[in-house]
Amino acid sequence: MGMALTFSPFHFKTYCSSSTSPTSSTTVRPAVILPGLGNNTGDYQKFASTLNGYGVPTVVADVSRFDWFRNAAGLLDSNYWRGTLRPRPVLDWYLKRMDEAIHEAKELSQGGTLSLIGHSAGGWLARVYMEEFGISDISLLLTLGTPHLPPPKGVPGVIDQTRGLLYYVEERCAKAVYTPQLKYVCIAGRYIQGARFAGNSNDEVNSAVPVGSNQTTVEAVLVNDTSNSTAFRARFVGQGYKQVCGQADVWGDGVVPEVSAHLEGAVNISLDGVYHSPVGSDDELRPWYGSPPVVDQWVHHLLH
Secondary structure (H helix, E strand, C coil): CHHHHHHCCCCCCCCCHHHHHHCCCCCCCCCCEECCCCCCCCHHHHHHHHHCCCCCCEEEECCCCHHHHHHHHHHHHHHHHHCCCCCCCCCCCHHHHHHHHHHHHHHCCCCCCEEEECCCCCHHHHHHHHHHHCCEEEEEEEECCCCCCCCCCCCCCCCCCCHHHHHHHHHHCCCCCCCCEEEEEEEEECCCCCCCCCHHHCCCCCCHCCCCCCCHHHHHHHHHHHCCCCHHHHHHHHHHHHHHCCCCCCEECCCCCCCHHCCCCCEEEEEEEEEECCCCCCCCCCCCCHHHHHHHHEEEECCC
């Protein structure tokens, strides 16, 4: 069983790099930030600057929003339609960008090891990379709002949006075992609790979130909440949660349910008030995992 820690209530702190930065005699592992689905490198520049302020040399994998359209190649794979899609070759482009970023970070490590910080899909793609390319240069995998677990089978109205990718990760990738040599830390956000539409969870109306709705669609509802009641937002988000974990009335970061962002064998942390994405976030009103006051809650995992 993984260790679960919950920090509540969420406290904002004034960011000051000098107060928690390591001393000059301390060697800190370089970190590689791995973008989530639909995000690009630019979305993480402020996050990288925050980590640099703590003395953590940081590289962001080179990904553009257009790059994600490469995933459409999976439509030509019969495994997509059977729900048994594999990460390779459809995601080889991402693994290549990850590999390039890791090699860049290795030049900063001076022979030491690296930390991988996977946001959203970047977290489980990091596990695929570690399985395919090895872990000799990696001593920490820290995930932020990553859906680690595949959706349960046999739940009415639930369609696996990854078309089998997360089942592959669960079955084929190494299990998380927190050791001094390789640490696993999984952070989940508790930004909004979802709600069922009506009646039994197995009878929910699935039309609220159309099949194929992406992260951007959900973010638009959360950010543009002036035209949506609190109840509607909770139901809308709950339908998104249901597609990920099979339940609607659970807490999550607005996209990924808390229960899915934790991984057995890892140090699992939940942070109240934390939103899923840098897109649409606000460091004070709607902080995401990479906002300075949130980073302050977990950055110590990178510093030792």
